[in-house]
Amino acid sequence: MEYDLIIITGASSGLGRKFARVFAGRTGMLVITGRRLDRLRDLAEELTVAHKNLTVLCEPCDLADSDARDRLICKLQGMPHGRMLLMNNAGLGDYGEYVSAQKERVRSMVQVNVAAVAELTHALLPRLVEQGGDVVNVASLAADTPLPDFALYAATKAFVTSFSEGLRAELRQSHVRVMAVCPGPVHTEFGEVALRKGQARKEAPLRRCFYTEAETVVREALRALEKGRARCYPSAKVWLAGCVLRALPLWFLRLVLNRRPRRMASSQPLES
Numbered sequence: 001m002e003y004d005l006i007i008i009t010g011a012s013s014g015l016g017r018k019f020a021r022v023f024a025g026r027t028g029m030l031v032i033t034g035r036r037l038d039r040l041r042d043l044a045e046e047l048t049v050a051h052k053n054l055t056v057l058c059e060p061c062d063l064a065d066s067d068a069r070d071r072l073i074c075k076l077q078g079m080p081h082g083r084m085l086l087m088n089n090a091g092l093g094d095y096g097e098y099v100s101a102q103k104e105r106v107r108s109m110v111q112v113n114v115a116a117v118a119e120l121t122h123a124l125l126p127r128l129v130e131q132g133g134d135v136v137n138v139a140s141l142a143a144d145t146p147l148p149d150f151a152l153y154a155a156t157k158a159f160v161t162s163f164s165e166g167l168r169a170e171l172r173q174s175h176v177r178v179m180a181v182c183p184g185p186v187h188t189e190f191g192e193v194a195l196r197k198g199q200a201r202k203e204a205p206l207r208r209c210f211y212t213e214a215e216t217v218v219r220e221a222l223r224a225l226e227k228g229r230a231r232c233y234p235s236a237k238v239w240l241a242g243c244v245l246r247a248l249p250l251w252f253l254r255l256v257l258n259r260r261p262r263r264m265a266s267s268q269p270l271e272s
């Protein structure tokens with residue numbers, strides 16, 4: 001599985017960084033994005049030392065800003081393409097009740113987790129269809145169930161899986177494959193970013209047993225992509241959890257959700 005161009009959003013940390021390391025050996029040009037340019041530059045240096053024929057372009061971009069997204073899209077559209085992999089990986093969450101969520105965080109989640117995925121894919125799809133390639137969208141196990149105290153995040157990831165499935169079916173006759181990756185919890189910066197100011201992290205014991213190593217997520221995603229799978233649930237326990245969640249009748253799911261095992265935030269609205 002070789003590409004002429006690979007674009008990875010959210011490559012400044014966590015899963016994106018690991019995806020970049022694994023995919024660096026499979027392309028001539030890698031574009032990495034994120035807001036933290038210093039992190040992107042460190043990664044670019046590491047990868048160009050490790051892969052002699054690789055060009056790495058760092059494109060700092062705040063994906064929550066629609067003008068910045070447009071500028072990034074213009075640059076990407078102007079690049080020589082060939083066979084391409086677009087990996088929509090950047091994302092963020094917010095732990096706590098929606099009533100007390102900060103306005104900025106709500107906006108960022110919708111812009112980064114939803115709008116950026118839709119717009120980048122839309123902008124690059126004509127070239128992908130013309131020259132072939134793949135789209136990998138990083139969703140979450142949370143896409144398979146509504147989640148109180150994580151409601152908007154789960155809904156944005158449900159968008160990602162639904163969008164990926166619909167697009168995949170549309171592109172069935174083309175040379176473009178679309179896959180959604182649905183990890184369970186992974187130790188990255190995600191958990192810290194999702195915490196609100198002054199919020200102590202209380203984790204449901206059940207959640208703890210679903211943690212998967214970032215390396216496992218990346219390895220299994222790569223394998224699933226090679227096999228042309230529509231979805232990847234990295235690790236057997238996450239795959240099983242996904243199967244159970246999708247099979248549960250809604251009335252039963254509601255009974256379980258109403259117990260709200262993950263209540264975390266005070267219900268006092270925070271200043272936004």
Ligand SMILES: NC(=O)c1ccc[n+]([C@@H]2O[C@H](COP(=O)([O-])OP(=O)(O)OC[C@H]3O[C@@H](n4cnc5c(N)ncnc54)[C@H](OP(=O)(O)O)[C@@H]3O)[C@@H](O)[C@H]2O)c1
Nearest residue numbers: 010012013014015034035036063090091185186188189190
């Ligand atoms: N970790 C988990 O438990 C878990 C589980 C399931 C799914 N996921 C999904 O996996 C993906 C990667 O998350 P991760 O676990 O690797 O978390 P992470 O370590 O926090 O990485 C998130 C990445 O997204 C980028 N990002 C966030 N906001 C951005 C913005 N406004 N503009 C541009 N880039 C932005 C960050 O870059 P900058 O901060 O430099 O901008 C960073 O590179 C996300 O889509 C997440 O929803 C994570």
